[in-house]
Amino acid sequence: MEPLLGIDLGTSYTVASVVEKGRARIIPNRQGERLTPSIYTQTAEGLPLVGTPAREQGFLNAKETISSIKRHMGSQKKINIGGKRFSPEAISSRILKKVKADAEHALDSPVSKAVITVPAYFHHGAREATRKAAEMAGFEVLRILSEPTAAALAYGLHRQEESRIVVWDLGGGTFDVSILTLSDDFFEVEAVCGDNRLGGDDWDQRLADSLIPSIESCFKRPAGPELKLHILQAAETVKKERSNKPVAPFVLTPPSSLSGAPHSFRRDIWRSDFDAITADLVERLIEPTRQALKDARLSVSHIDKVLLVGGSTRMPAVRKAAQAFFLKPPCLDINPDEVVAIGAAVQAGILTGQITEAVLVDVTPLSLGIASEGGLFTRIIPRNTTIPTYRRQIFTTAKNDQTNMDIHVLQGERDQAKDNREIGILELTGIPPLQRGQSLVEICFAIDADGIVKVTAQNLHTEEEISLTVSSNHHPSQEEIDEALEEAEQFAEKDLAARDQAEAITEAHNLIQSAENLLDQIECSEKKRLIRHLETYKKSVNWADGPTLREKSTALRAHLLACRPLNKAMSHETHTHHNAASKKSNPSPPKR
Numbered sequence: 001m002e003p004l005l006g007i008d009l010g011t012s013y014t015v016a017s018v019v020e021k022g023r024a025r026i027i028p029n030r031q032g033e034r035l036t037p038s039i040y041t042q043t044a045e046g047l048p049l050v051g052t053p054a055r056e057q058g059f060l061n062a063k064e065t066i067s068s069i070k071r072h073m074g075s076q077k078k079i080n081i082g083g084k085r086f087s088p089e090a091i092s093s094r095i096l097k098k099v100k101a102d103a104e105h106a107l108d109s110p111v112s113k114a115v116i117t118v119p120a121y122f123h124h125g126a127r128e129a130t131r132k133a134a135e136m137a138g139f140e141v142l143r144i145l146s147e148p149t150a151a152a153l154a155y156g157l158h159r160q161e162e163s164r165i166v167v168w169d170l171g172g173g174t175f176d177v178s179i180l181t182l183s184d185d186f187f188e189v190e191a192v193c194g195d196n197r198l199g200g201d202d203w204d205q206r207l208a209d210s211l212i213p214s215i216e217s218c219f220k221r222p223a224g225p226e227l228k229l230h231i232l233q234a235a236e237t238v239k240k241e242r243s244n245k246p247v248a249p250f251v252l253t254p255p256s257s258l259s260g261a262p263h264s265f266r267r268d269i270w271r272s273d274f275d276a277i278t279a280d281l282v283e284r285l286i287e288p289t290r291q292a293l294k295d296a297r298l299s300v301s302h303i304d305k306v307l308l309v310g311g312s313t314r315m316p317a318v319r320k321a322a323q324a325f326f327l328k329p330p331c332l333d334i335n336p337d338e339v340v341a342i343g344a345a346v347q348a349g350i351l352t353g354q355i356t357e358a359v360l361v362d363v364t365p366l367s368l369g370i371a372s373e374g375g376l377f378t379r380i381i382p383r384n385t386t387i388p389t390y391r392r393q394i395f396t397t398a399k400n401d402q403t404n405m406d407i408h409v410l411q412g413e414r415d416q417a418k419d420n421r422e423i424g425i426l427e428l429t430g431i432p433p434l435q436r437g438q439s440l441v442e443i444c445f446a447i448d449a450d451g452i453v454k455v456t457a458q459n460l461h462t463e464e465e466i467s468l469t470v471s472s473n474h475h476p477s478q479e480e481i482d483e484a485l486e487e488a489e490q491f492a493e494k495d496l497a498a499r500d501q502a503e504a505i506t507e508a509h510n511l512i513q514s515a516e517n518l519l520d521q522i523e524c525s526e527k528k529r530l531i532r533h534l535e536t537y538k539k540s541v542n543w544a545d546g547p548t549l550r551e552k553s554t555a556l557r558a559h560l561l562a563c564r565p566l567n568k569a570m571s572h573e574t575h576t577h578h579n580a581a582s583k584k585s586n587p588s589p590p591k592r
């Protein structure tokens with residue numbers, strides 16, 4: 001039978017899921033991402049680009065890079081790209097075409113039937129435009145479903161007694177509050193309210209604005225439009241990371257077009273500071289909520305369940321605000337940026353009779369990953385990912401001529417490998433003896449519908465493969481999960497410092513490798529100077545703290561660059577991160 005898709009065609013991200021064996025799961029796109037940025041553009045040659053490639057092209061051609069097209073669905077607006085005029089549904093259909101092609105690739109089957117979600121407040125014209133976009137992309141639309149209803153379906157609430165549900169959906173650029181009532185297995189949207197100019201982008205902008213003056217003085221120039229885009233992107237990254245811990249580093253490497261900018265900018269962002277500069281944004285969630293309750297003639301005490309939807313509800317301050325307002329803990333067991341797509345697939349499953357079981361979705365309770373260079377924990381499957389799931393990443397060797405690799409499989413939320421629980425070891429042998437960072441090993445984590453974890457490591461040179469299966473008996477108890485989360489919170493600051501130190505040391509080893517490669521290729525007097533510099537540098541690796549070591553690395557890097565005119569071969573620094581295994585700096589899918 002042909003697979004059925006559920007698609008959340010979001011303002012900032014589009015997410016697809018599929019019904020398989022009576023359950024819904026997310027389908028990653030061809031780039032391996034679970035969320036596809038809802039961005040469309042064309043190359044200079046007129047080739048269409050969707051998602052992350054389009055976002056990257058946006059740095060070059062911002063004017064013709066279209067994002068947030070959903071805001072215009074159902075309007076007569078026309079968008080000019082490459083001299084042609086596009087309707088909003090034509091742009092949306094390009095995004096959906098990629099979803100379709102990527103799903104067909106991932107599932108190895110033709111795909112044509114889908115349930116597609118829209119905001120509850122979308123009027124008839126906007127719903128019809130969405131249907132048309134899907135048809136233009138080659139889909140048969142099983143149903144156009146409201147997003148809050150999809151979220152309620154994902155949580156299986158249509159099978160429960162509770163009858164009044166509030167959905168808070170804070171995405172990239174919009175905030176929607178919906179109140180649903182359940183009667184006779186049918187959800188009715190009682191009231192909708194929101195703020196279509198409030199979303200995660202505003203939090204990014206706040207953080208960026210607060211950092212721009214310091215960045216300008218670090219890079220010694222005013223921030224132009226391109227640099228501002230890079231700052232915003234780095235702000236989004238740190239915002240996301242910070243949602244899990246009290247402090248996270250904001251790091252900005254000057255873009256290559258900013259030649260001559262001295263070094264990268266780094267600043268630790270504390271939750272308390274971030275929350276202080278965004279407190280008024282959180283407050284703006286309350287008024288539309290009051291209004292929705294008023295429209296539905298309900299008070300907080302009538303609400304049985306609060307669902308948090310949209311990537312931005314991962315922010316602790318938003319969760320706290322929900323709990324404080326509704327006086328009960330909100331539901332957050334399903335990834336908030338995936339829950340709508342999951343619900344859309346559940347709806348497809350219900351419509352076609354493929355979903356009958358009570359449990360609709362399962363999630364991973366704790367993160368899974370491996371021990372990496374410097375004793376760090378590299379997460380491969382983050383907690384709360386819906387299962388079944390499959391992820392892979394490429395790692396490299398950390399030492400020259402390394403022929404064996406012990407891969408420690410870990411579960412937990414701490415940054416240091418030793419603080420997490422080891423659930424198995426894979427021993428990979430027969431790796432060809434190459435320089436540090438040159439041997440490639442692909443590590444795959446797969447979790448099936450029963451929670452059984454299978455880890456596979458494949459030597460990409462010999463194609464030899466080993467695997468390890470961890471049965472579902474290793475599932476942590478609720479107590480263990482709570483303990484792991486509490487510890488991660490408690491030790492976050494210490495963990496961050498240790499991670500910083502470990503990363504600085506890894507960087508130092510890479511630099512030493514580059515310097516040693518260079519020694520044979522420069523003239524004698526240069527060589528002597530470099531050897532002396534390298535010797536003192538190597539000693540400092542043993543005693544310097546993270547920031548001091550980074551300073552010394554900057555000096556050594558400048559020294560290496562100064563040697564450059566005599567030597568064209570000094571082309572790269574190896575990027576390795578792992579002791580047993582090193583993550584490639586760009587964990588792109590393997591090219592085979």
Ligand code: ADP
Pocket residue numbers: 009010011012013014035170171172173174199200201236239240241243309310311312313314315336337
């Ligand atoms: P939309 O429905 O608008 O398409 P999503 O629900 O996918 O979008 O939400 C996207 C927003 O969620 C972005 O602003 C993104 O930065 C934010 N986001 C994603 N993950 C996190 C996180 N861990 N912490 C904070 N914000 C996050």
Ligand code: MG
Pocket residue numbers: 008010011169171310340
């Ligand atoms: Mg959304």
